[in-house]
Amino acid sequence: MRNLSRFVPAxxxxxxxxxxxxxxNMSFKTxxxxxxxxxxxxxxxxxxxYITIFxxxxxxxxxxxxxxxxxxxTVLSVAVALPAAYAFSRYRFLGDKHLFxxxxxxxxxxxxxxxxxxxxxxxxxxxFDTYWAVALAHTLFNIPLAVWILEGFMSGVPKELDxxxxxxxxxxxxxxxxxFIPTIAAGIGVAAFFCFMFSWVELLLAKTLTAVDAKPIxxxxxxxxxxxxxxxxxxxxxxTLTIIPGAIVIYFVRNYIARGFALGRV
Amino acid sequence: xxxxxxxxxxxxxxxxxxxxxxxxxxxxMTVVNYSVQETFGDNTFFWAGLMWFEEVLLSERFHAxxxxxxxxxxxxLAIEIPLGVAIALTMPRKGPWVPVCLVLxxxxxxIPWNVVGAMWNIFALPDIGLLGRTLNAIGFDYxxxxxxxxxxxxxxxxxxxxxxxLVVLLAYAGLVSIPDAYYxxxxxxxxxxxxxxxxxxxxxxxxxxxxxxxxxxxDSFMIYTEPFVLTGGGPxxxxxxxxxDLVKIALGQFDLGPAxxxxxxxxxxxxxxxxxxxxxxxxxxxx
Numbered sequence: 001m002r003n004l005s006r007f008v009p010a011x012x013x014x015x016x017x018x019x020x021x022x023x024x025n026m027s028f029k030t031x032x033x034x035x036x037x038x039x040x041x042x043x044x045x046x047x048x049x050y051i052t053i054f055x056x057x058x059x060x061x062x063x064x065x066x067x068x069x070x071x072x073x074t075v076l077s078v079a080v081a082l083p084a085a086y087a088f089s090r091y092r093f094l095g096d097k098h099l100f101x102x103x104x105x106x107x108x109x110x111x112x113x114x115x116x117x118x119x120x121x122x123x124x125x126x127x128f129d130t131y132w133a134v135a136l137a138h139t140l141f142n143i144p145l146a147v148w149i150l151e152g153f154m155s156g157v158p159k160e161l162d163x164x165x166x167x168x169x170x171x172x173x174x175x176x177x178x179x180f181i182p183t184i185a186a187g188i189g190v191a192a193f194f195c196f197m198f199s200w201v202e203l204l205l206a207k208t209l210t211a212v213d214a215k216p217i218x219x220x221x222x223x224x225x226x227x228x229x230x231x232x233x234x235x236x237x238x239x240t241l242t243i244i245p246g247a248i249v250i251y252f253v254r255n256y257i258a259r260g261f262a263l264g265r266v
Numbered sequence: 267x268x269x270x271x272x273x274x275x276x277x278x279x280x281x282x283x284x285x286x287x288x289x290x291x292x293x294x295m296t297v298v299n300y301s302v303q304e305t306f307g308d309n310t311f312f313w314a315g316l317m318w319f320e321e322v323l324l325s326e327r328f329h330a331x332x333x334x335x336x337x338x339x340x341x342x343l344a345i346e347i348p349l350g351v352a353i354a355l356t357m358p359r360k361g362p363w364v365p366v367c368l369v370l371x372x373x374x375x376x377i378p379w380n381v382v383g384a385m386w387n388i389f390a391l392p393d394i395g396l397l398g399r400t401l402n403a404i405g406f407d408y409x410x411x412x413x414x415x416x417x418x419x420x421x422x423x424x425x426x427x428x429x430x431x432l433v434v435l436l437a438y439a440g441l442v443s444i445p446d447a448y449y450x451x452x453x454x455x456x457x458x459x460x461x462x463x464x465x466x467x468x469x470x471x472x473x474x475x476x477x478x479x480x481x482x483x484x485d486s487f488m489i490y491t492e493p494f495v496l497t498g499g500g501p502x503x504x505x506x507x508x509x510x511d512l513v514k515i516a517l518g519q520f521d522l523g524p525a526x527x528x529x530x531x532x533x534x535x536x537x538x539x540x541x542x543x544x545x546x547x548x549x550x551x552x553x
Binding site for chain 1: 269270271272273274275276278279281282283285286288289290292293294296297352353355356357358365367368369370371372373374375376377378379380381384385386388389393394395396397399427430431434484487488490491508509510512513516517522525529530532533536537540
């Protein structure tokens with residue numbers, strides 16, 4: 001029984017990897033082979049799909065655009081969430097609980113509900129089809145999440161740390177930057193990870209708020225699929241490339257994942 | 267724990283308040299605005315009262331989408347939560363394999379949602395997909411683009427593939443926080459594995475499982491991109507979940523009034539159900 005249960009995670013990981021393998025497999029095939037034969041691995045191994053993506057600006061700019069708005073969003077969300085989370089974890093103030101709950105309700109708002117009003121709002125303020133539009137729109141769900149995670153981590157830091165620093169003559173900004181932020185570095189990493197994750201994977205708002213200049217890679221994929229017929233190899237190659245940034249980010253935070261997913265509150 | 271009363275803390279919250287208010291209140295007011303007005307497409311609006319709400323609440327189309335949404339959400343919760351806990355229980359607690367397992371398991375969580383849909387589409391196609399081909403080869407008549415049952419099976423399997431890891435990682439975080447001493451004590455008392463699970467592991471996981479159920483409930487209720495890319499809501503309307511239906515009405519047909527009323531009803535349902543989940547689970551915890 002003990003040995004048998006070892007296989008459960010292994011089987012599960014196998015199940016997770018199968019569709020990914022199939023996508024990668026497709027990306028190295030020629031269109032002829034995809035449509036002609038059913039092959040478990042590429043017989044006529046080709047890099048053509050990847051070469052197309054890396055040489056055509058309408059393709060590779062999609063990656064640049066996505067990474068640009070995801071980065072802006074992550075930095076912005078964490079930066080404004082830090083002081084707010086500190087306030088929630090250290091102080092009582094008028095309406096604090098209501099405000100916290102209201103923030104969290106925004107995490108529950110379906111993007112489909114906001115798609116059209118966001119389009120009108122960002123067109124009205126002249127940000128439509130810029131990185132900023134998507135980055136700002138994604139703060140709707142990322143700021144509440146970042147505040148929630150950071151508040152969890154900050155509440156785990158004893159208040160004596162703050163008091164000792166003030167006794168030692170630190171001013172608040174100096175204390176916050178020099179002592180407090182390094183103390184909760186892991187929490188900041190985890191919050192940034194989640195902001196990156198949810199901004200990177202979201203598409204409905206990103207697609208609605210962009211047309212040409214800031215179009216995310218994921219949207220490029222859907223449009224190409226519908227305009228130039230069904231070029232599955234190219235689609236698979238583009239899909240495979242979208243997995244890589246996520247994989248890199250996970251690798252960097254691998255030691256914090258377990259604690260981070262519990263939002264610091266286990 | 268004693269927090270200090272300090273009204274100046276509001277200044278720390280202001281940037282967040284400003285940004286979220288800009289993103290949440292203005293669009294929400296737009297939606298409320300549309301939901302009570304009628305337009306004939308020439309940019310003139312008339313007061314329509316609660317007409318749209320009545321229309322949406324009484325329409326069979328909305329009932330059908332809501333029903334499909336409920337079935338979908340409760341199916342994936344019923345599969346992902348127990349499965350996630352089971353996998354977390356069987357995972358090694360220490361050793362070189364832990365980071366490898368965690369990284370591989372987290373992988374699906376970071377794939378853009380439309381890529382998830384496209385990947386499963388390619389994986390499940392009956393002619394060139396590994397899953398579709400295999401199922402047909404072992405004797406199932408499987409075609410998710412034609413048969414509603416198969417479309418549902420694929421959609422649920424895709425969601426299990428996509429999100430079970432979140433439950434695993436949360437449950438695992440709860441498990442590794444249990445001190446070894448608890449297990450040693452249980453061993454001395456001669457506790458059976460089920461007793462260990464029931465009285466040591468489950469209580470320790472309760473808090474993270476609350477988060478898991480809430481997150482999975484909210485996110486599955488809002489799901490749009492993955493099923494849309496996979497099936498497009500079809501065949502027929504058989505996999506048209508609430509968000510897919512809403513986007514069809516709002517951006518496809520441009521019926522702003524009904525779409526806005528539906529948006530508000532939709533949002534309120536999520537809020538109300540999250541609140542119910544949260545209070546029920548917190549009450550259980552208090553006991």
